[in-house]
Amino acid sequence: MKNLKPMLLEVNANPSMRIEHEKELSPGVFENVPSPVDEEVKVAVIRDTLRLVDPHKQKKKDRLDHDVSTAPEAGLPSLCLKQVFPKYAKQFNYLRLVDRVAALFIRFLGVKGTTKLGPTGFRTFIRNCKLSNSNFSMASVDILYIDITRRWNSVGIDHKESGMCWQAFVEAFFFLAQKKYKSLPLPEQVASLIDFCEYHLAVLDEKRLVCGRGIVERRNALVTCQTDGLQLTPAAHTPLLNRMATASKLADYRNHQY
Template identity: 80%
Template structure:
């Protein structure tokens, strides 16, 4: 998880989703990766300025893997990027700066929202019903050449602003330089803002971001977690940093895999002499997050709940709205039947799979990752070798007279070499998931030229899954025949394949796969 939420990795994952679903993933600023995309950055900025002479952009440069505002700076032109020094050894992401944030008391602020990824298989996501609002300590002005370097005006990082003479430690959750997010929502509500809409947009942002990260997480998951191990095997508390724009649209700034859980701050009593002072705001939010994470993950409580469970009523077919309104969600148990009834009401709200129906259509790359994992071959590996890639193409029947296996090899070499030359730290040789996704997109574009990219990819996924289900059934039938006729030493190897039972579950039911493929074909016609 630490690797997945680094600025470069997150940007790549979201960019892939932006290629497929540009309207759904417009909550992440336009980004470029340095130094490899510096020429592209210069060219695209020049082109956008030529198309719109009135556009006066500002960009923010963030070192990959940096934290607490370290190394971040603002620029007005690509030529201002500090290419010298350690950029080669410490890559960075440059993003279009959000110049019109929502202001409270004339100050810019961001939101730290805590998200529990309870399980990856199956995917379960919870969001804390309250978070932290962290304020800058100088009144905000839109960036100019004169104020670009005023970090207390532009950067919301707590670790930076705490060193400002204007930083206000407060005993109230409603005032000071760090407040609860609920206090901001209450203030906005008093001005007529639709708070349910704000929460709905934030929940959507969180789910879509985790959907973007899930494919590669599953590649690493399968390399560490024993196959067939039942139930959740790990969890993570994430810190989502979100900025509200002036029009109340939430924008994702970054995701932290190891958010601070301190509930005190340092106060300087005299020069060089500090003491830790309790922070009521941090305690209000963070204690509840830790407490309810432990309640959710407690296996003894789960077992007790199973023993006490009663037949439940049928679930309503009505589509739920993504809002914070309504009754408080229960933490997978009836609190009236166990000692937890004395604890405060839960602060963690389940948002997935609760709203899964509204977001499952976005999980295309996750299905591509399932194909990638199937052909990895060796337990514990996260990279696909040339033989595995050829087997994928052959088993999915993707080669033909216009796309020979020699062309397949060239595609593999070109894409793998380019990804491995990006200076990324990797312990294995071969094709990483991002490279496989790029190759898959290339195959989809070659095969279904007349369709938009999203439909190209979806159609090729359906085709591959159908071919693999068919292959699995052939293998199963043949392996049964071999077992039944073993005394006669009769073997069966259609298509030149070694017909042994599959060591994985079929990707799709054959009938469902056939129906989906027919639907796509009729749609194209």
């Protein structure tokens, strides 16, 4: 880092941990020799990454009085990697726009394990987030879904699943943001639409939670009433049984007299 400006070195899902490279000593003869550049870059990055994941913590009280200079990491340089999120969540939350859009996409995927959004899921997203109105009907929603999905599927290489891929959903989300908040720049349009969607989804989740509690309470009350009714049924029929027994005895007495 220079002047607190981050410099991107490499983005790799499976980066090499080697600090040597092949060098041709003679025609056709190669040998692995240490690379000063790899050693300077990779050792520092890997060391600081491990220190962020599992920082050195002094748990025992007697270590607090221990001289810091004798610690194994005392001679190491200061960290070149800093934890941005969630340590500074409030300060850097505006950088999580793509992450929050991804959360919306995953919520409406439906079937577990799928990576593409179907038409029903996209319509549910529009309906639950209250994005359809008189100027943007559900028919327009279907047209938007078909156009963007078809365009991305034509350039994509994954044809095992049908539906809207993540990139297509981002494009559709940007289109909806530009349509709803026309006077704002694109980053603010996207942020405003994310806030709008998250608010309505939170309200929907709260309603479902309240309804679920109400159903459970009604079921418990119904079970209690049924139990009480079963307990009261014999007592309620006791007078009728007594009258039937008295009438039977009276008939037997009359037959005995005659």
